[in-house]
Amino acid sequence: MAKVLVVTAKEETERSDVLDVLRCRNSVVDALSSNGYDVGILEITKEDINHLNRLEAKILRHDPDCIFNLFEGFSDDSTKEVSFAIFLESLKIPFTGNGSMALYASLDKFLAKKLLAMEGVPVPQGVYLKHAVGNVIDLPCPAFIKPRFEDGSVGIDEASLATSKEELNKVLPHKLSAFPAGIIVEEFLEGREFNVGLVGVPPYEVVGISMIDYKDYPDVMPFLDYRAKWDINSPGYKISPENPKIISDMAKERLIWIAKRAGITLSCRGYFRVDLREKDGRLYVIDVNPNPDLNVDSGLANQSRRSGLSYEALVSYLVEIELKENLYEPAKQAIYEVPEYSAI
16 A cells, blocks of 8 residues: 655644644544555654755655655744645655645735636735835725735634725734734625635546525624634624525536636646635635545545545545646746736
């Protein structure tokens, strides 16, 4: 049976999203072991990332046929996730999940929106800001505010939704101070939220479609913030995406078409999730998540089970995809110039 090396970061932190990766690692190891894979574990430190020759030796010592990549960078530097993917591509060892191009494009949420819009994928109207502006008359309202370079809902909280220009003026300085790399301010879409899980290579396989209708949860915010995802004491924690109700076959086809087009645009492969929201009957992509949470109770795992594929089968299938396709890709370098105030 194939040798699989499961890789995660190692650091001292109390952040729930980072600690959850270790729980995910244990679930993945158990799933692969139950299906007969020869499984090893490697924890990567910041020192390892700074000494790639030594890191390469650590990996090759395991002689893996495939690397199960659960490395998401470090709590103070998520860009290392991209650097590590470039490093894995240079080793030419098959690894699960997305390559460096998809990880980079999706981590930079402004770049992702620009690329999606260029390819005709519908995205919310919005702007990117790095410094406070004196007049927000051109900014959409109600507005949703999120960091340009974060994932796992980091930086999403009660202040992320501004319902008036006055509220937006008050919030912007605090958000810009907390995230000096910049923020995105986009129109808030008040309709239902959909999540489309996909695996493989284009044209991809659909794992499932989930939906949140926030009208069913009148006591919580109409979006999922950081606490809703990671804090069991948060009122939003109880929200669980479910099978879409009262949705036509045509609407499902539209969701899948947009999600696949978004994946192709951002060079996604392996496994990923596309999040969409609706407004006035139209669908918009609000986020593309390469390598989403893969815990046994994650959204992707729940979609898989509803489709008749067990968690163990899903995890093993992700390895089989890589061994079959040998999907490593040579690193490509690109420089994107983005102004400090720019419309999406």
